[in-house]
Amino acid sequence: MRACDLAEPYLSVSKDADASEAVRLLVEHALPGLLVVDTAGRPYAIVPACDVVGALVPRYVQEDPVLAGVMDEPHADHLFRALAGKKLSDCLPVGKPFLPTAAPDRTAMGIAELMVHTRSPLIAVVEGPAEGPVRLLGVVTAAHLLERLLQA
Amino acid sequence: MRACDLAEPYLSVSKDADASEAVRLLVEHALPGLLVVDTAGRPYAIVPACDVVGALVPRYVQEDPVLAGVMDEPHADHLFRALAGKKLSDCLPVGKPFLPTAAPDRTAMGIAELMVHTRSPLIAVVEGPAEGPVRLLGVVTAAHLLERLLQA
Numbered sequence: 001m002r003a004c005d006l007a008e009p010y011l012s013v014s015k016d017a018d019a020s021e022a023v024r025l026l027v028e029h030a031l032p033g034l035l036v037v038d039t040a041g042r043p044y045a046i047v048p049a050c051d052v053v054g055a056l057v058p059r060y061v062q063e064d065p066v067l068a069g070v071m072d073e074p075h076a077d078h079l080f081r082a083l084a085g086k087k088l089s090d091c092l093p094v095g096k097p098f099l100p101t102a103a104p105d106r107t108a109m110g111i112a113e114l115m116v117h118t119r120s121p122l123i124a125v126v127e128g129p130a131e132g133p134v135r136l137l138g139v140v141t142a143a144h145l146l147e148r149l150l151q152a
Numbered sequence: 153m154r155a156c157d158l159a160e161p162y163l164s165v166s167k168d169a170d171a172s173e174a175v176r177l178l179v180e181h182a183l184p185g186l187l188v189v190d191t192a193g194r195p196y197a198i199v200p201a202c203d204v205v206g207a208l209v210p211r212y213v214q215e216d217p218v219l220a221g222v223m224d225e226p227h228a229d230h231l232f233r234a235l236a237g238k239k240l241s242d243c244l245p246v247g248k249p250f251l252p253t254a255a256p257d258r259t260a261m262g263i264a265e266l267m268v269h270t271r272s273p274l275i276a277v278v279e280g281p282a283e284g285p286v287r288l289l290g291v292v293t294a295a296h297l298l299e300r301l302l303q304a
Contacts, residue, residue, distance in 0.1 A: 001225065001228070001229050002225065020302070023298055023302065024302060026295065026298065027295055027298050027299045027302060030182065030295055031295075032184060032201065032273070048271075048273070049184065049273045049293075049294035049295060049298075050267045050268060050270075050271050050272060050273050050294050051268070052294065052298065053264050053267045053268060053294050053297060053298065054264075054267075054268040056264055056298075056301065057261065057264045057265050057268050061261065061265050062265065062268060062269075065265050065266075065269060068259065068261045068262040068264075068265040068266075069258075069259075069262055071259060071261050071262075072259075073153065073154065073259050073260075075261070076153070076259035076260045076261035076262070077153050077259075077260055077301070077304045078304065079260060079261060079264060079301050080301050080302060080304065106221075107220065107221075107223060107224075107225050107228035107229075108225075108228045108229055108231060109209065109213065109220045109223050109227070109228035109231060110220040110221055110223075110228070112205045112206075112208055112209045112220075112231060113209050113213050113214065113217050113220040114217075114220075115202045115205045115206075116202060116203070116205060116206040116209055116214060117214075117217060118202075119200075119202050119271055120202060121184070121200070121201050121202050121273070141201075142201035142202050142204065142205050143178065143179055143182055143183075143201060145205060146175050146178065146179050146201075146204065146205065146208075147179045149208065149229070149231050149232045150172075150175065150176060150179060150232060152229045152230065152232065
């Protein structure tokens with residue numbers, strides 16, 4: 001099994017999408033993370049579910065977790081307000097987006113190693129130059145990789 | 153919303169279970185990770201899906217990822233043999249098990265912060281002393297937390 005055999009279609013969301021809508025997509029489809037694409041439909045970022053949660057946690061709390069403990073319940077319940085009116089791309093970390101990718105000929109072991117190394121439950125399978133525009137062939141999730149290995 | 157309101161029942165697996173069966177459970181129920189319990193049914197470890205994949209990757213590949221690229225396809229396809237005859241506990245990292253927990257009165261913000269900090273898509277909600285036997289009230293997954301916050 002190679003990455004091109006393991007890649008499956010996966011719901012994607014534009015980096016210009018409304019951030020709340022992106023979260024809704026993740027929840028409704030029980031996705032392990034978001035696959036974010038640019039305006040040309042090319043893979044732009046992967047956001048594991050715990051990092052989607054991270055987009056709701058104010059920076060001052062991430063820097064000093066003790067603050068989460070002293071914040072009252074009504075305030076904590078309105079975490080989602082942090083996303084109001086924001087594009088998904090506004091909520092992604094600044095800098096080069098996190099985008100673990102595998103070439104089509106990568107083996108199952110290679111994908112597994114990449115998942116462990118990046119701690120990402122999904123890997124985008126792409127073809128194209130290492131630096132430059134790439135084409136998305138599909139996605140391998142941890143659950144799908146494990147399923148295929150169980151069958152092998 | 154407090155952890156005790158957010159906690160939901162979650163499938164658990166004994167640390168003495170067959171490792172392959174534990175993987176099958178994760179795949180069949182599309183779980184974001186495994187909740188491992190001890191022989192008394194108390195929470196013992198949480199294994200995010202990418203760490204379940206990690207149990208299949210030999211240590212020498214994790215230490216030198218280049219090796220994954222030179223391993224041939226038939227060998228890579230038999231990653232699961234690594235689990236044959238092993239108990240789940242044999243596949244967990246040596247040392248204190250990874251077990252992110254929240255007390256019942258932790259707020260949604262506190263749980264969100266813990267998910268980001270630990271990079272775990274699930275958090276066990278427990279009651280009992282900080283050091284000592286605890287009782288499992290349920291689990292909060294990233295998807296469930298996001299769903300509840302969307303509704304709030």
